[in-house]
Amino acid sequence: MKKVSLLGSTGSIGTQTLDVIHANAEHFSVVGLACGTNIALAREQITTFRPEIVSVAHAADAKMLQEEFGRSITFCHGVDGLVEVARWQEADVVVTAVTGAVGLVPTLAAIESGKTIALANKETLVTAGHLVMAAARKHNVAIIPVDSEHAAIFQCLNGESRTTVDRLILTASGGSFRDRTRAELAGVTVEQALAHPNWSMGAKITIDSATMMNKGLEVIEAHWLFDIDYDKIDVVIHQESIIHSMVEYVDRNVIAQLGTPDMRVPIQYALTYPDRLARPQTERLRLHELGTLHFAKLDTRRYPAMKFAYDAGRAGGTMPTVLNAANEVAVAAFLQGKISFLQIEEMIERALTEHTRMDHPTLEEIQAVDHEVRKKLQSVCS
Ligand SMILES: NC(=O)C1=CN([C@@H]2O[C@H](COP(=O)(O)OP(=O)(O)OC[C@H]3O[C@@H](n4cnc5c(N)ncnc54)[C@H](OP(=O)(O)O)[C@@H]3O)[C@@H](O)[C@H]2O)C=CC1
Ligand SMILES: CC(=O)[C@@H](O)[C@H](O)COP(=O)(O)O
């Protein structure tokens, strides 16, 4: 029986993780849950899964739930609460499924406590990949990718030495505006941007997918997870999201991982790794029904966010921290109707241009840069 702490339990990945756990109750139990403000759903999850510790965003909600559920469950709140759930003694595996760089400190806490990490929260690796991977090496902790592309690459690599890898090829759906020109992006609405063609996901990642920043963040995520140089990471547009990613080896063998687009598949694999469990709940892939799969070259003039991400990743130091923080603020501002879709890119580009890179930043330096970028951009948006 693996005991799971789940950060971001009320979100898209969080609820699908609980689906997987519920369907495999003889293999997994939930010892910790952490979420933000969706208290109604948190209440249902607590009732169903009876965790030992729960964290929510606000103190008042934690107090209310403590009174409702009594002292047999520990309730806490805020970032400290996320950290408590992440390092809860009983947990074997921590699923990191909060959105954004708020996941960094809890992820480091889980690693320092020796927990296996099932990592969905890509922003953590983007903002401080060098710290996270160094901590994982130091504490001999496995980071198992949940993100579909990285779960695919992880399986295609199958433990093979990275010296035989010529290229990682990440697939990108093209997002909600794949078939629009740049000129047609002026004036697009939040509702249109949130209509992802293949995946039902949280709002932030769905907007990232529409700007292609999601793939940019994933390139940086792949760099850290698989210790591969940026020159060896390519992206191809594949509108069906059936091939989740590929590895090309030096001998020109290309291994791809395919499957119907259902995040419960990589979530389950991250939880069962190195074993596999049957998953009859997910539709079988029927290629003859699909008929054709499409591939197209990604044009960075159409998707400048890709260039920002490659440039920030290659520059290293605090540049990816700036990229991520600026993107988080810009996407939130777009979702709140404060800026237009195309202004997301403008804000990120300006933040990157105005920043002077710091090399080998410490956690405190990363937090300071993250804070500074957010403060500056939030004042522009309000
Ligand atoms: N959705 C997907 O299919 C995929 C997602 N990912 C990655 O997984 C992560 C989660 O994505 P997704 O599930 O879509 O996001 P959602 O927005 O659906 O869910 C986010 C979760 O994080 C919680 N949360 C957000 N901020 C805080 C905070 N400050 N403190 C505590 N909890 C917080 C939310 O709580 P509440 O709602 O209660 O406020 C919610 O439970 C992201 O990093 C994303 O990039 C990667 C691949 C695929
Ligand atoms: C399901 C998943 O892993 C998402 O990150 C997905 O990849 C988003 O799709 P695109 O970014 O390719 O549109």
Ligand SMILES: [Mn+2]
């Ligand atoms: Mn992905």
